[in-house]
Amino acid sequence: IAGITQAPTSQILAAGRRMTLRCTQDMRHNAMYWYRQDLGLGLRLIHYSNTAGTTGKGEVPDGYSVSRANTDDFPLTLASAVPSQTSVYFCASSDASGGTDTQYFGPGTRLTVL
Amino acid sequence: QKEVEQDPGPLSVPEGAIVSLNCTYSNSAFQYFMWYRQYSRKGPELLMYTYSSGNKEDGRFTAQVDKSSKYISLFIRDSQPSDSATYLCAMSVDQGGKLIFGQGTELSVKP
Numbered sequence: 001i002a003g004i005t006q007a008p009t010s011q012i013l014a015a016g017r018r019m020t021l022r023c024t025q026d027m028r029h030n031a032m033y034w035y036r037q038d039l040g041l042g043l044r045l046i047h048y049s050n051t052a053g054t055t056g057k058g059e060v061p062d063g064y065s066v067s068r069a070n071t072d073d074f075p076l077t078l079a080s081a082v083p084s085q086t087s088v089y090f091c092a093s094s095d096a097s098g099g100t101d102t103q104y105f106g107p108g109t110r111l112t113v114l
Numbered sequence: 115q116k117e118v119e120q121d122p123g124p125l126s127v128p129e130g131a132i133v134s135l136n137c138t139y140s141n142s143a144f145q146y147f148m149w150y151r152q153y154s155r156k157g158p159e160l161l162m163y164t165y166s167s168g169n170k171e172d173g174r175f176t177a178q179v180d181k182s183s184k185y186i187s188l189f190i191r192d193s194q195p196s197d198s199a200t201y202l203c204a205m206s207v208d209q210g211g212k213l214i215f216g217q218g219t220e221l222s223v224k225p
Binding site: 004035040041042043044045048058073090091101104105106107108 | 122127155156157158159163205212213218222
């Protein structure tokens with residue numbers, strides 16, 4: 001089934017540890033995004049990539065890094081996790097070459113930093 | 115002040131009711147308006163997409179955009195328990211541009 005997969009589904013992490021959240025899409029979309037969702041704050045954009053080899057900062061990029069080595073994969077890395085990074089993380093992709101520019105979301109990763 | 119404001123609810127209605135969900139925004143440059151539906155412990159999925167002002171209808175769902183008032187609405191007719199979810203508005207300046215989301219409204223439709 002075409003779509004976006006994220007791993008892990010959930011994770012409990014000690015503060016100070018490094019963590020990479022994985023995201024893979026098989027729709028050949030050129031644009032990919034990482035959001036975090038927190039109660040009362042909605043979805044906030046962390047980083048995005050308009051095409052393989054390029055990335056950009058969103059609304060809340062501090063403490064996170066991304067890479068886009070190919071079209072399908074867009075990993076998000078927390079270099080040294082802090083408790084304020086406890087959240088649900090969603091990866092999304094879109095075919096931003098025209099049309100309705102629908103963003104398709106993955107199932108999310110629930111991350112708890114203790 | 116957030117660029118997009120949405121009442122988080124929760125909103126509880128009986129089955130068959132008409133539901134009205136709303137968002138206000140401050141950036142007059144927004145041109146593309148969307149409503150996403152998010153079931154519990156799932157990712158959001160696009161429900162409605164509207165460009166500029168006007169109405170768009172899809173089955174029991176109607177999206178309205180009033181750019182003069184910087185106000186968008188989603189109406190659900192004959193609401194069903196399966197409509198119970200969080201509804202997020204989103205908007206962007208350019209097609210393909212970054213989306214700004216509202217906080218989401220949690221809706222519960224009781225049988």
